[in-house]
Amino acid sequence: MEMNELKINERKTVLITGASSGIGLAVSRTLADNGFEVYGFGRNFDDEASSGPENFHCVICDITDTDALEKCVNEIRKLHHIDVLINNAGCAYYGLHEELNASKIKDIVRTDLETPLILTQMLLRDMKANGGSIINISSVTAISHANPHGAAYGAAKAGLLSFSGSVFEEARKHGVKVTAILPDMTDTDLYRNADFEADDEKGASLLPRDVADAVLFVLSRPYGVVVEELVIRPQFHRIKRKNKQ
Numbered sequence: 001m002e003m004n005e006l007k008i009n010e011r012k013t014v015l016i017t018g019a020s021s022g023i024g025l026a027v028s029r030t031l032a033d034n035g036f037e038v039y040g041f042g043r044n045f046d047d048e049a050s051s052g053p054e055n056f057h058c059v060i061c062d063i064t065d066t067d068a069l070e071k072c073v074n075e076i077r078k079l080h081h082i083d084v085l086i087n088n089a090g091c092a093y094y095g096l097h098e099e100l101n102a103s104k105i106k107d108i109v110r111t112d113l114e115t116p117l118i119l120t121q122m123l124l125r126d127m128k129a130n131g132g133s134i135i136n137i138s139s140v141t142a143i144s145h146a147n148p149h150g151a152a153y154g155a156a157k158a159g160l161l162s163f164s165g166s167v168f169e170e171a172r173k174h175g176v177k178v179t180a181i182l183p184d185m186t187d188t189d190l191y192r193n194a195d196f197e198a199d200d201e202k203g204a205s206l207l208p209r210d211v212a213d214a215v216l217f218v219l220s221r222p223y224g225v226v227v228e229e230l231v232i233r234p235q236f237h238r239i240k241r242k243n244k245q
């Protein structure tokens, strides 16, 4: 594990996956700016992503490597109670399902569904003891009846939504808050493998900071109030085909 300086202090501690870009980077920055101690997991932090304030710690880890993940989590645990878990990392491939392959399907399911289940299991006893919060970044695809050209991704996100509700029912009596956030199209690199992207027009996609604001809203609800699901949509529904190179 490589981390920048670790310090023990009284701030609330957040473990967030997928902190090196897009939504996860925006959430990490927002929470660090608001006084949380943030441990952000990712595989590739560029200079911009790793140059956060002193309370933002980059943890270089492939979260689908369960042994490496557990080792990193245990090192953080030696220093802090983890108060907030944000399952944000994601991977997406689009196209006709017959055009995917087994490796891409496994990547989606392992990153977007399997790892959040494993990471939550690792931390749930601690969260019950301390009244922690879990936020799962699902997607509006989870509540679409069908996701043609995104069948595997939609299935993984629907699984995460279902899991989120189940864990809330299991853990709510212990004071654990569990939230699923379901963003619509957000301007990030997630669509790098797609042949479409959001239209350039303002309001045709969310910005990562819009989702970060939602996370801060969820975490700032008072004792006894839980936001179970939050759907966030851009004003307009407009996508365009990418220019072929």
Ligand SMILES: NC(=O)c1ccc[n+]([C@@H]2O[C@H](COP(=O)([O-])OP(=O)(O)OC[C@H]3O[C@@H](n4cnc5c(N)ncnc54)[C@H](OP(=O)(O)O)[C@@H]3O)[C@@H](O)[C@H]2O)c1
Residues within 6 Å of the ligand: 017, 018, 019, 020, 021, 022, 023, 024, 041, 042, 043, 044, 045, 061, 062, 063, 064, 088, 089, 090, 091, 092, 111, 112, 137, 138, 139, 140, 182, 183, 184, 185, 186, 187, 188, 189, 190, 191
């Ligand atoms: N963009 C949208 O329109 C949209 C809409 C709804 C929901 N979401 C969800 O929002 C979440 C964030 O996605 P994004 O839009 O911000 O896309 P993004 O910019 O591509 O970010 C994905 C993040 O996941 C991390 N990640 C992926 N596989 C990983 C692995 N094996 N180990 C460690 N980290 C891994 C990436 O880090 P490394 O590459 O450094 O490993 C990156 O930080 C995802 O769950 C996505 O499904 C996005």
